[in-house]
Amino acid sequence: MIGGVMRFRLLWLGMLGLLGVYGLSGCVKANIIFGQNQIDDGLTKIVKIDTLTPVLSTLFVDSVPTSGKGVAMVGGYDDPYFGSVKTRTYFEFAPPPVTNLGIGYYYDSLVLYVVPNKYYYGDTTQPMDFYAEQIASQMLFPPTNYSFYNNDSFAVRSPVLGHVRSVLRPSVVDTVYIRLNDSLGQTFFNLMKNNSPTITNADEFLVYFPGIRISSGYGANPQLVYGYKDSVFMKLWYHTSDLNRSINAMTFKFTQSSYQFMEVQNTPIAPLTKFQRGYSSVVRQIYSTDPDFNHLVYVDPLLGYSAKVEFPYLRNMLLQDTTMRIITKAELILRPLVPSYSTQYLLPPSLVAESTDYSNEPSSTVSTGVLTLDYGTSNTQYTFDITSYLQEQLNDPTSTAYKRGLIIAPSSTYFYSSLNRFVFGDKDYQSQYTSPTYYQSEVILYYVSTKNTL
Structure with missing residues (x-):
């Protein structure tokens, strides 16, 4: 089974980012740091962080309304x-x-x-x-x-x-x-x-x-x-x-x-049998780190399953003594397990990311994941633009910000009219077919910050 590994990778906007920071920093003295390497140009501090990891889970609701849908x-x-x-x-x-x-x-x-x-x-x-x-x-x-x-x-x-x-x-x-x-x-x-x-x-x-x-x-x-x-x-x-x-x-x-x-x-099979049934509209949640789930996440809305992506470690950035935090671009890329889909077991044509909180009820649409399909390769993926969403979370000082997340499910066009489903793994899923890094699901983040040293 091909594993999708979820991780954060922080990439930087070369000279363009530096020029923008120069204009914003004025005469403030700061440091430039790439990972463990610190560069002092007297103006700006840029830090490369690669430990920011999202948390994944499968959501399940026992009853999905199907009447009046024309399906x-x-x-x-x-x-x-x-x-x-x-x-x-x-x-x-x-x-x-x-x-x-x-x-x-x-x-x-x-x-x-x-x-x-x-x-x-x-x-x-x-x-x-x-x-x-x-x-x-x-x-x-x-x-x-x-x-x-x-x-x-x-x-x-x-x-x-x-x-x-x-x-x-x-x-x-x-x-x-x-x-x-x-x-x-x-x-x-x-x-x-x-x-x-x-x-x-x-x-x-x-x-x-x-x-x-x-x-x-x-x-x-x-x-x-x-x-x-x-x-x-x-x-x-x-x-x-x-x-x-x-x-x-x-x-x-x-x-x-x-x-x-x-x-x-x-009639579900393991590990989906672990979800309790008979609770109508109550949303149940099991994290991919549950031993029975083996770092996998399941999406099939007509059966009651959707995914949740959370960013609890994003608030760690707030603890840094920075005067400016700008996410210039952020993309969430989800890649399905290659053995899980085929011309018979079809993927959803598109997915949407909707904002949510600890209640796991969808709120507003943040982004639509566009499907790039190439059977049997790592080129098959859904790409979401989550730039504005992460910037809002980064700038939110409330203590409940870390409890928010994104629900991943097919768009309303396909939610009730399709059985197409999607299975993917977190950063620790180990593929038995190839190197885990070959079929990564990831967040690519471009981030710029400054720090006062006065």
Whole structure:
């Protein structure tokens, strides 16, 4: 496993930095020091420090809201870092407009239409099973909640309404057609033919037919997940018995987007089993230095995992007798463990760094990490500009400044719509594949300071 090592390296702006300090220092006498070497030019002191180290941890929240996000997935896979993952999605449907069906109209079929959105995770050369099952009771929010979460579920009735096995092409928009149980289709047709309020009244229809759950079944994971549009719909096809034999359809459209949600089942493996579950929105935190975590950090937001980067030793700079402290540039570079990602186990297209404190609740976005992707090499990395953030922390005299940090997770665009994940190590992670310095995660800091000697 390729290790990412987190460390600080202090690099200096040569003559440009010196000229800037000359202008600011005036006639103040100071020293120039590089590491242990002191140079006295009568004006400026510049100190090179290479012991400033960030602290890394994995954050976990048991429940992630997935309702009303317009996101739907089906499938599952066995992840070597996160364990078994299985997704399934719940939908409600509205009845079609009232249709007058007299003598001479006959039922043909009831079909569920599922349109993939080109998102996939896993091996797309494998076939995928799509199962449609009827939800047993109407989906209602709990009294104190207005969302459904990744760990929510509703019982379904048996038998299965319909099933199809397909091989999809992610690069094109295929449609999955699932023919549903003819008994259900004929019942819908008869209700419409009799103008029953069970199907002409939307509220009564939801009680009678609470919706459909789409899954990949109950067997082994297919090692594949497909995303699809939330605009799932059913069509009831029927025909006339006249000589023209005209074909017609009634459409049951997806409705109640706030109730549509995705269940994400995760059976974690070590060390993620160490997180306590069943605490809803309580954020749990385990540092990379925990012996079970082996100096690794895990990010997969739909499973509840994000990363935190803290800079508790930054305040040590404040204890130095300096009159000016300027961070001219700071970049946080995170490099994933090379064995952890591939064309099947994809990385998030982008990550964001959001400011936080000891509560571990995200506040404002500090920087967006741009992904440079080069499979199998140390050139794959996320780069964050954290110049302003570190300068603010350096200049903050309060005693709680050291408790702040950055939460690292995918941007809002991908947070709820992707299972792409990210695993990286701290400065002490030891790679079994190559030298730890080859796959470094690091902060590159350009820093200038002056010191009065009057």
